[in-house]
Amino acid sequence: MTWSRDAAKPCDMTDLRPVGYVIGALVAILGLTMAVPLFVDLYFRNGDWQVFFEAGVITFVAGGSIALASSNAVSDRLSIQQIFLLTTTVWLVLPIFAGIPFIIGETQSSVTDAFFEAMSGMTTTGSTVFTGLDALPEGILLWRSMLQWFGGVGIIVVAMVFLPELRVGGMQVFRTEAFDTDGKVLPRAAEIASRISVIYLGLTVSCHVAYVAVGMPAFDALNHALTTVSTGGFSTHDASFGIYQGPAEYVASVFMILASLPFVRFVQILQGTWKPLWRDTQVHAYLGIIFTLVIAFSLYRLVVNNDNLEHSFREGIFNVTSIISGTGYASVDYQLWGALPAVAFFFIGLIGGCAGSTACSVKVFRYQLLIASLKAQISRIHSPHGIFSARYQGRAVGEDVISSVMAFFSFFIVSLGGIAVLLAATGLDFVTAISGAATAIGNIGPGLGDIIGPAGNFESLNDGAKWILAAAMLIGRLEVMSVYALFTVRFWRS
Amino acid sequence: MTWSRDAAKPCDMTDLRPVGYVIGALVAILGLTMAVPLFVDLYFRNGDWQVFFEAGVITFVAGGSIALASSNAVSDRLSIQQIFLLTTTVWLVLPIFAGIPFIIGETQSSVTDAFFEAMSGMTTTGSTVFTGLDALPEGILLWRSMLQWFGGVGIIVVAMVFLPELRVGGMQVFRTEAFDTDGKVLPRAAEIASRISVIYLGLTVSCHVAYVAVGMPAFDALNHALTTVSTGGFSTHDASFGIYQGPAEYVASVFMILASLPFVRFVQILQGTWKPLWRDTQVHAYLGIIFTLVIAFSLYRLVVNNDNLEHSFREGIFNVTSIISGTGYASVDYQLWGALPAVAFFFIGLIGGCAGSTACSVKVFRYQLLIASLKAQISRIHSPHGIFSARYQGRAVGEDVISSVMAFFSFFIVSLGGIAVLLAATGLDFVTAISGAATAIGNIGPGLGDIIGPAGNFESLNDGAKWILAAAMLIGRLEVMSVYALFTVRFWRS
Numbered sequence: 004m005t006w007s008r009d010a011a012k013p014c015d016m017t018d019l020r021p022v023g024y025v026i027g028a029l030v031a032i033l034g035l036t037m038a039v040p041l042f043v044d045l046y047f048r049n050g051d052w053q054v055f056f057e058a059g060v061i062t063f064v065a066g067g068s069i070a071l072a073s074s075n076a077v078s079d080r081l082s083i084q085q086i087f088l089l090t091t092t093v094w095l096v097l098p099i100f101a102g103i104p105f106i107i108g109e110t111q112s113s114v115t116d117a118f119f120e121a122m123s124g125m126t127t128t129g130s131t132v133f134t135g136l137d138a139l140p141e142g143i144l145l146w147r148s149m150l151q152w153f154g155g156v157g158i159i160v161v162a163m164v165f166l167p168e169l170r171v172g173g174m175q176v177f178r179t180e181a182f183d184t185d186g187k188v189l190p191r192a193a194e195i196a197s198r199i200s201v202i203y204l205g206l207t208v209s210c211h212v213a214y215v216a217v218g219m220p221a222f223d224a225l226n227h228a229l230t231t232v233s234t235g236g237f238s239t240h241d242a243s244f245g246i247y248q249g250p251a252e253y254v255a256s257v258f259m260i261l262a263s264l265p266f267v268r269f270v271q272i273l274q275g276t277w278k279p280l281w282r283d284t285q286v287h288a289y290l291g292i293i294f295t296l297v298i299a300f301s302l303y304r305l306v307v308n309n310d311n312l313e314h315s316f317r318e319g320i321f322n323v324t325s326i327i328s329g330t331g332y333a334s335v336d337y338q339l340w341g342a343l344p345a346v347a348f349f350f351i352g353l354i355g356g357c358a359g360s361t362a363c364s365v366k367v368f369r370y371q372l373l374i375a376s377l378k379a380q381i382s383r384i385h386s387p388h389g390i391f392s393a394r395y396q397g398r399a400v401g402e403d404v405i406s407s408v409m410a411f412f413s414f415f416i417v418s419l420g421g422i423a424v425l426l427a428a429t430g431l432d433f434v435t436a437i438s439g440a441a442t443a444i445g446n447i448g449p450g451l452g453d454i455i456g457p458a459g460n461f462e463s464l465n466d467g468a469k470w471i472l473a474a475a476m477l478i479g480r481l482e483v484m485s486v487y488a489l490f491t492v493r494f495w496r497s
Numbered sequence: 498m499t500w501s502r503d504a505a506k507p508c509d510m511t512d513l514r515p516v517g518y519v520i521g522a523l524v525a526i527l528g529l530t531m532a533v534p535l536f537v538d539l540y541f542r543n544g545d546w547q548v549f550f551e552a553g554v555i556t557f558v559a560g561g562s563i564a565l566a567s568s569n570a571v572s573d574r575l576s577i578q579q580i581f582l583l584t585t586t587v588w589l590v591l592p593i594f595a596g597i598p599f600i601i602g603e604t605q606s607s608v609t610d611a612f613f614e615a616m617s618g619m620t621t622t623g624s625t626v627f628t629g630l631d632a633l634p635e636g637i638l639l640w641r642s643m644l645q646w647f648g649g650v651g652i653i654v655v656a657m658v659f660l661p662e663l664r665v666g667g668m669q670v671f672r673t674e675a676f677d678t679d680g681k682v683l684p685r686a687a688e689i690a691s692r693i694s695v696i697y698l699g700l701t702v703s704c705h706v707a708y709v710a711v712g713m714p715a716f717d718a719l720n721h722a723l724t725t726v727s728t729g730g731f732s733t734h735d736a737s738f739g740i741y742q743g744p745a746e747y748v749a750s751v752f753m754i755l756a757s758l759p760f761v762r763f764v765q766i767l768q769g770t771w772k773p774l775w776r777d778t779q780v781h782a783y784l785g786i787i788f789t790l791v792i793a794f795s796l797y798r799l800v801v802n803n804d805n806l807e808h809s810f811r812e813g814i815f816n817v818t819s820i821i822s823g824t825g826y827a828s829v830d831y832q833l834w835g836a837l838p839a840v841a842f843f844f845i846g847l848i849g850g851c852a853g854s855t856a857c858s859v860k861v862f863r864y865q866l867l868i869a870s871l872k873a874q875i876s877r878i879h880s881p882h883g884i885f886s887a888r889y890q891g892r893a894v895g896e897d898v899i900s901s902v903m904a905f906f907s908f909f910i911v912s913l914g915g916i917a918v919l920l921a922a923t924g925l926d927f928v929t930a931i932s933g934a935a936t937a938i939g940n941i942g943p944g945l946g947d948i949i950g951p952a953g954n955f956e957s958l959n960d961g962a963k964w965i966l967a968a969a970m971l972i973g974r975l976e977v978m979s980v981y982a983l984f985t986v987r988f989w990r991s
């Protein structure tokens with residue numbers, strides 16, 4: 004079958020087949036990628052390779068069937084409802100299949116745990132329900148890392164193509180940088196994906212080489228490279244990054260920062276121009292915040308905790324970049340540093356990286372637009388009938404974009420509260436409920452407290468809490484509104 | 498001196514004298530009101546009456562001097578900067594003088610404690626640093642209650658006259674209900690204050706009578722009436738409302754709800770029309786939320802905690818209305834009910850009552866506008882170039898109002914986070930820091946945890962934390978933006 008490029012008009016809004024076709028195709032591809040952990044297990048002579056064979060066949064066949072069943076309505080032009088539906092459904096369906104190896108493999112997970120781990124992977128959250136990671140077969144470990152890597156590149160494409168089209172969360176501010184797709188998001192997505200993939204792959208290989216150069220074993224270096232450039236944060240060890248203290252922390256810091264910058268700037272650099280990167284005020288603000296926080300935490304460790312200079316700086320830069328980029332590696336339980344770091348890291352996680360990267364949470368540009376809007380409002384105090392536009396990156400920004408940004412922020416916080424209440428309803432204490440809600444909806448990874456803190460694990464949570472957290476990851480990863488819109492009557496009205 | 502009603506143009510923006518005159522006059526009046534606790538102490542034969550004589554004289558003389566020194570620039574027409582400055586300065590200066598009796602009286606407070614208690618009083622927050630309340634002289638206890646009562650009526654005037662004029666936090670949505678003041682806010686404020694005072698006094702007397710009718714001793718009934726209708730929450734007992742379990746909880750619930758409804762509706766009822774009250778969607782939403790939460794908590798107590806029906810319902814309605822109205826009386830340590838109630842009450846405190854009442858926090862109308870804006874945004878998904886206005890109370894609401902509401906919400910949350918980090922920097926743990934920040938900026942009263950929870954007290958906090966919390970109360974009470982605007986260069990630019 005071919006893309007019917009000349010489809011005269013957008014498909015009927017209630018036609019789910021074009022969505023089903025794309026989902027089916029992606030599921031089938033996911034099945035094919037299971038060949039990678041299969042061969043890795045064969046290489047390491049793990050009997051676990053059969054797991055990936057079975058899961059791969061199931062996934063490929065299921066995906067292929069869905070695609071075939073939907074293939075008589077393929078179009079490269081999707082209605083806005085179809086684009087919304089596709090975005091959320093992709094992140095819902097892929098983890099279902101991605102979790103199969105966790106159920107039938109060495110981890111012998113329950114359905115709940117498998118879905119949680121796969122969702123945590125593909126949303127690049129990085130919270131884990133697995134313990135004894137160090138003893139797991141290489142195939143399973145690599146599969147977890149691969150899920151984050153896929154999720155990372157997937158979210159960049161969504162952030163660059165889908166979200167501006169959907170005009171949610173203020174992402175339409177990045178709309179002018181793309182050309183008008185006129186509903187043809189799929190060819191556009193394919194084009195962006197191929198350009199991004201070069202950069203993403205380049206970053207991954209560089210990160211891998213750098214990890215190996217500082218002494219990390221090749222297999223660990225591969226896994227951590229995959230979960231660093233996706234700001235995912237899964238590790239191959241229960242102690243997370245704790246066993247690689249030293250130069251590897253600097254390598255991780257550099258690549259976590261790179262992975263949380265807007266990827267469109269890297270595309271432009273490949274096209275020969277560095278100027279947009281230097282001029283990007285989002286990048287200025289992000290790096291400025293990191294710089295300030297690293298200095299603050301290093302000083303705190305140095306002066307309050309009496310640590311030595313290099314170690315203070317290294318722990319400062321590694322943990323700050325890990326949390327603000329939403330990677331969520333833990334090299335140390337920073338709750339032991341005192342009350343201030345614990346509370347500070349909670350809120351630093353709610354800052355987030357740059358839009359159009361693998362980073363998550365609220366994101367720097369939204370705070371910038373918030374401040375820009377505030378300035379406009381203060382100007383309006385003086386002349387109530389004057390017209391004052393908020394400005395971003397040197398351009399005037401419409402009130403509809405500002406409303407959209409603030410609606411995102413408000414619903415993000417309201418959702419965080421609602422999720423925390425639901426988690427408490429399953430019996431979790433205040434600290435676990437609040438920090439669990441924040442770390443899930445912000446796609447960060449570790450929470451606070453003894454249970455899900457940097458030294459903890461999500462394994463012991465009840466099933467209800469795991470499903471709530473998995474839903475929160477999905478909602479947060481897709482910028483809240485694109486998920487919520489699906490649940491309104493108004494959205495489905497034509 | 499007289500109001501120069503014919504002042505040709507607004508005073509020079511940098512002229513602080515018109516502001517100084519009003520502040521001075523209010524301070525002098527505050528000094529005069531100290532005669533009330535003075536006579537109460539005399540009546541109860543407490544030597545403490547001398548405290549109020551001294552403090553009263555100091556306050557009256559200081560206030561009178563400020564007013565006199567500023568009296569050569571009196572105008573009833575204030576510039577917008579002067580209105581902003583006045584609003585914040587009133588709530589900063591009055592607590593300084595209001596705290597004098599706490600320093601020289603039986604409580605022998607430090608300056609920090611006195612300022613904290615007075616600010617907690619006048620912002621109607623109700624967090625206390627005093628223990629041994631049951632043994633304090635009647636004058637001091639009454640003075641605390643009076644501060645909340647003054648703060649309550651003061652904030653209604655600010656919410657009905659000043660904030661719509663300042664166009665902060667979306668309060669301009671209530672602007673059409675007032676006539677255009679053309680800068681003449683002071684005559685307008687005096688007019689509103691006199692209308693409101695009748696209702697406020699009426700509610701207070703009714704509340705007092707009702708408390709006495711259910712068996713509360715007259716002096717306690719007076720104090721609790723003053724702190725109920727102001728949704729303040731100071732009590733005359735360390736156990737707060739805990740010693741008046743029974744019918745008094747129902748009385749309190751009714752009056753806490755009444756005090757958190759829009760007072761403009763009571764004005765209209767006095768004018769003979771009930772219709773605006775029945776039609777007010779803010780009231781519908783608020784009562785609907787209370788109804789739902791009361792049912793939920795009653796069922797929780799009944800089923801999960803195995804309590805009896807009447808006690809479940811009474812504890813449900815009392816604690817829900819106490820927290821959502823921002824009163825903050827504690828009749829029981831609801832943290833003992835389980836994890837869910839503790840987390841739920843934290844977020845219920847962030848809902849708040851109705852605008853134009855003594856209630857505080859985010860307030861119901863902002864959530865309604867948030868939802869209205871969301872609906873408009875979803876409509877915009879279908880037709881990106883269509884014009885869709887959010888609607889509130891049957892009228893279209895401008896994007897500037899929506900931006901203003903969401904800016905409030907965003908800055909409220911960002912401030913909450915910043916305050917929590919500052920509190921943690923003074924050494925407070927996560928739960929105390931976060932819930933302390935929320936209870937202060939939301940003017941609620943109790944926090945969570947062992948230290949400042951419903952069964953706790955703010956006495957043991959360090960001085961730094963107390964100053965931070967007092968600042969948070971001020972910021973929250975004046976709807977965040979009206980305080981922050983003063984700290985921007987742009988605001989002072991003419």
Ligand SMILES: [K+]
Pocket residue numbers: 127128129234235236329330331446447448
């Ligand atoms: K992460």
Ligand SMILES: [K+]
Pocket residue numbers: 621622623728729730823824825940941942
């Ligand atoms: K209160």
